[in-house]
Amino acid sequence: MPAPYEGYPGNIEVTSETATTTTALPFEPAPGFAAGPLQNDAELAQCQGKRIGILIVAYNALTTLTKVLKRITPAVWENVEEVAVFDDASQDATFELAAGLKSTRNLTKLHVLHHPHNLGYGGNQKAGYRYFIDKGFDIVVLLHGDGQYAPEILSHMYAPIVRGEAHAVFGSRMMRDYGGPLKGGMPYYKYVGNRVLTTFENHALGLNLTEFHSGYRAYDLHALQKIDLENMTSDFHFDTEIIIKLHHQKYKIHEVPVPTFYGDEVCYVNGMKYAKDILRAVYHYKQTCRSVRRYPEFQEYFVQYPVKRSRGSSHDLARRLTGTGHKVLDVGCGPGYLSSDLGKAGNRVDGIDLLTEVRRPSPNEQYVCADLDRGIQPALEELGAKKYDRILLLDVLEHLVRPVEILEQCAPILEDNGFVIVSVPNVANITIRMSLLFGRFQYGDRGILDRTHLRFYTRRTARALVEGAGYQILEARMTAMPIELVFGLDPDNPVMRLVNLLARVAARILPGLFGYQVMLTGRPVRR
Numbered sequence: 242m243p244a245p246y247e248g249y250p251g252n253i254e255v256t257s258e259t260a261t262t263t264t265a266l267p268f269e270p271a272p273g274f275a276a277g278p279l280q281n282d283a284e285l286a287q288c289q290g291k292r293i294g295i296l297i298v299a300y301n302a303l304t305t306l307t308k309v310l311k312r313i314t315p316a317v318w319e320n321v322e323e324v325a326v327f328d329d330a331s332q333d334a335t336f337e338l339a340a341g342l343k344s345t346r347n348l349t350k351l352h353v354l355h356h357p358h359n360l361g362y363g364g365n366q367k368a369g370y371r372y373f374i375d376k377g378f379d380i381v382v383l384l385h386g387d388g389q390y391a392p393e394i395l396s397h398m399y400a401p402i403v404r405g406e407a408h409a410v411f412g413s414r415m416m417r418d419y420g421g422p423l424k425g426g427m428p429y430y431k432y433v434g435n436r437v438l439t440t441f442e443n444h445a446l447g448l449n450l451t452e453f454h455s456g457y458r459a460y461d462l463h464a465l466q467k468i469d470l471e472n473m474t475s476d477f478h479f480d481t482e483i484i485i486k487l488h489h490q491k492y493k494i495h496e497v498p499v500p501t502f503y504g505d506e507v508c509y510v511n512g513m514k515y516a517k518d519i520l521r522a523v524y525h526y527k528q529t530c531r532s533v534r535r536y537p538e539f540q541e542y543f544v545q546y547p548v549k550r551s552r553g554s555s556h557d558l559a560r561r562l563t564g565t566g567h568k569v570l571d572v573g574c575g576p577g578y579l580s581s582d583l584g585k586a587g588n589r590v591d592g593i594d595l596l597t598e599v600r601r602p603s604p605n606e607q608y609v610c611a612d613l614d615r616g617i618q619p620a621l622e623e624l625g626a627k628k629y630d631r632i633l634l635l636d637v638l639e640h641l642v643r644p645v646e647i648l649e650q651c652a653p654i655l656e657d658n659g660f661v662i663v664s665v666p667n668v669a670n671i672t673i674r675m676s677l678l679f680g681r682f683q684y685g686d687r688g689i690l691d692r693t694h695l696r697f698y699t700r701r702t703a704r705a706l707v708e709g710a711g712y713q714i715l716e717a718r719m720t721a722m723p724i725e726l727v728f729g730l731d732p733d734n735p736v737m738r739l740v741n742l743l744a745r746v747a748a749r750i751l752p753g754l755f756g757y758q759v760m761l762t763g764r765p766v767r768r
Contacts, residue, residue, distance in 0.1 A: 265318035269311040274393045286316035286396035289403050291379040295324040296369040299386030303333040312392040325352045327369050330359040363479025367470045374466050382459040390457035391500050398459040401495045408464040408492035412457030412499035425501025445523050464492050472537040478518040485526050548578045551732040553721035553745040555664045555758045562662050567630035573637035593620045614642050617650050630659045639665050639694045648710035652765040660764045667756045668697035703759040712763030719756025721745040
């Protein structure tokens with residue numbers, strides 16, 4: 242028994258030590274391609290120095306795998322470096338067939354790997370992509386071992402990536418260059434389901450793809466390497482999750498027309514479960530991006546403290562209080578999302594935080610990494626002898642051991658007409674009062690009872706904090722509760738606009754009860 246491939250314990254790889262010049266099986270295209278330009282794809286198939294791999298995912302493909310390999314054009318066999326069959330613990334002799342083809346036909350470019358346990362459709366892909374990434378390949382094309390996608394047009398799939406026109410290429414059966422899906426035998430109910438789901442996904446994600454659900458794909462592995470595959474599903478909706486991630490990370494997606502083939506192959510997809518999984522994947526992505534909940538498959542897109550866009554929120558007030566054309570210091574700037582907004586409004590924004598890297602509004606603006614619990618004096622020295630019109634301390638002071646010290650260190654670097662903008666959570670908010678009424682004081686990942694908060698403030702104690710540090714309060718406001726974050730809805734949704742209006746009115750009428758955060762502006766008393 243061959244030794245397991247060391248990169249993937251448990252996978253068995255068939256290799257050959259026999260030197261040979263044979264690299265391909267006889268080309269036997271499907272009847273629809275027997276006479277046509279695909280047999281002369283030498284120019285399109287050129288690798289141009291790129292290392293290209295073909296990943297064939299196979300499960301119970303005993304009757305189809307040989308035909309799939311024979312349908313790969315000679316030009317593609319010549320230009321790709323490896324064709325890897327990943328057998329996902331088939332219950333038939335798929336692995337033995339592939340291993341026999343490699344041995345008896347001396348196919349040096351064919352590699353056969355077998356999973357002792359079934360990884361699932363998505364899990365098999367993840368193993369294949371890691372395999373080619375670890376071997377330093379540039380491009381991988383996903384091909385199914387059941388013959389549902391045409392191997393004759395493999396060169397069409399990877400050529401746009403070779404030319405630098407795309408990071409991912411999807412074969413679309415909905416394009417009508419080959420007659421369309423129904424002409425190719427796609428059942429009508431599958432066609433309708435495909436169209437409905439694709440329309441929903443395009444609308445939800447802001448894309449304009451003709452099809453989301455084709456399994457014929459090519460990827461730039463340098464882009465794929467930057468996609469977190471670890472917590473993604475191993476089920477069939479893996480294909481949708483990877484589209485979501487490519488789009489989120491701004492990679493270029495290109496579609497090419499592919500023919501539709503429906504034969505007597507066994508379909509292992511439960512249509513209703515698949516549709517439900519698609520809806521759930523999109524929902525999880527949207528909720529994670531809106532920072533409502535951190536779902537593991539998209540957790541890298543979760544922002545602990547997102548910028549609030551709703552009217553009357555702390556960030557909305559901070560943007561309006563900061564104005565435009567000012568020199569701004571954002572203390573505790575986090576990833577820099579708000580700083581970027583302020584920079585776009587014509588301000589020059591420097592930042593201080595504990596993070597090693599943040600988003601800067603422009604290359605001319607400075608960021609200093611500092612532990613705020615030790616004060617900001619060393620950071621100010623690194624920023625130079627600067628003075629600022631606005632200093633932001635938004636949702637920062639409640640996290641610090643010595644908040645008064647930070648406020649005192651800000652005073653000397655304010656311009657004559659400058660002031661600090663402070664926000665702290667209102668622990669007297671109605672949600673906390675109701676929780677206490679029922680004997681609950683539950684910490685969470687964020688919000689008023691964020692488990693990293695060391696101090697709690699009401700309107701009165703927040704004023705006392707700022708005044709005690711030597712500031713005169715210029716203005717005091719209470720923010721509206723960010724209800725859109727609770728429900729995970731777009732703040733521009735008409736319903737949320739109405740709810741937000743009611744929340745703002747409530748915070749104005751009964752600020753101590755319905756106010757979510759205390760917003761204060763202060764100027765040092767010496768002025």
